[in-house]
Amino acid sequence: MLRKSGADHCEVCNRRFKAAGARVRHELPRTSVAVYRRVGEWSYRRRVCERCWQRHEEYEAETRRRFVRDNPPGPLLAMLRDRDADEEARTAAMRMLVELGVPDAVPALCDQLEAPSESVRCEAAKLLGETKDARAVEPLCQRLHRSVADEYTSFFGEPSFLMAALADIGDPRAAEVISALLTDRRAYRWDTVAGDMDVSMSDGIADALDSLGGPDLVFDAYERALHTPDEFVRDHVARDLGNILWRGGLSGGDDMSGRQLGVVRRMLVTASRDPSERVRHSAESGLKNFRR
Numbered sequence: 580m581l582r583k584s585g586a587d588h589c590e591v592c593n594r595r596f597k598a599a600g601a602r603v604r605h606e607l608p609r610t611s612v613a614v615y616r617r618v619g620e621w622s623y624r625r626r627v628c629e630r631c632w633q634r635h636e637e638y639e640a641e642t643r644r645r646f647v648r649d650n651p652p653g654p655l656l657a658m659l660r661d662r663d664a665d666e667e668a669r670t671a672a673m674r675m676l677v678e679l680g681v682p683d684a685v686p687a688l689c690d691q692l693e694a695p696s697e698s699v700r701c702e703a704a705k706l707l708g709e710t711k712d713a714r715a716v717e718p719l720c721q722r723l724h725r726s727v728a729d730e731y732t733s734f735f736g737e738p739s740f741l742m743a744a745l746a747d748i749g750d751p752r753a754a755e756v757i758s759a760l761l762t763d764r765r766a767y768r769w770d771t772v773a774g775d776m777d778v779s780m781s782d783g784i785a786d787a788l789d790s791l792g793g794p795d796l797v798f799d800a801y802e803r804a805l806h807t808p809d810e811f812v813r814d815h816v817a818r819d820l821g822n823i824l825w826r827g828g829l830s831g832g833d834d835m836s837g838r839q840l841g842v843v844r845r846m847l848v849t850a851s852r853d854p855s856e857r858v859r860h861s862a863e864s865g866l867k868n869f870r871r
């Protein structure tokens with residue numbers, strides 16, 4: 580059904596737009612029809628004629644049925660159990676299982692969280708986040724716990740994928756293991772992402788906690804981190820809290836209420852009496868951002 584399409588052809592049926600009844604519908608931003616080109620590869624057609632647009636739901640259902648028929652889940656599940664399957668095959672099989680909406684996909688993907696290859700583990704985490712299936716919460720938490728137990732693991736690697744998946748699922752059972760990350764000095768490293776924007780890992784952790792339990796959960800975690808023996812951590816907690824006051828909210832969240840800003844301020848007042856001069860200094864600078 581899909582043929583090479585030029586600019587003047589419908590990308591689904593390949594009819595010329597100039598033909599009667601084949602008016603172009605690509606002006607609408609949401610005009611898209613899902614099709615698959617190759618096994619496991621979905622794409623969206625945006626230059627679609629009036630007729631294909633009218634029956635796009637029917638067309639997508641038909642495409643999906645064809646996809647499911649061409650890709651029975653049995654061999655895909657078997658491929659994931661095959662120790663000799665390479666990374667690419669494993670990743671493709673995982674994606675397809677999620678696309679197919681197979682109920683057995685979730686336990687199979689959870690097993691891949693323990694795969695020897697880090698890229699396979701990260702892909703499994705990402706896909707589990709997409710499923711939003713609560714069965715993945717415990718395995719993701721356990722993997723995150725083990726992953727950060729290795730002191731050479733950067734939080735920007737595998738842990739950030741695991742954390743994002745847990746935030747996507749949004750189950751409060753993940754709060755404990757993610758909160759604990761803020762007591763670790765690796766949480767306060769910066770990295771350059773998406774070109775030139777510098778991001779702090781702790782902002783990402785705070786955003787994940789925010790999506791699990793709102794700002795109060797974030798402050799509980801910072802409160803705990805403020806009482807760790809590590810001066811470096813306490814110093815950075817004070818800086819983060821100062822930044823929160825400066826922004827009037829968490830980096831990815833809404834503006835905070837007066838009560839919430841008051842909680843942050845009280846933590847900074849506590850930090851301004853810290854035994855370390857460095858921490859006291861950061862806390863005092865942060866308090867200058869409180870303007871209510």
Ligand SMILES: [Zn+2]
Pocket residue numbers: 589590591592593594627628629630631632
């Ligand atoms: Zn068409």
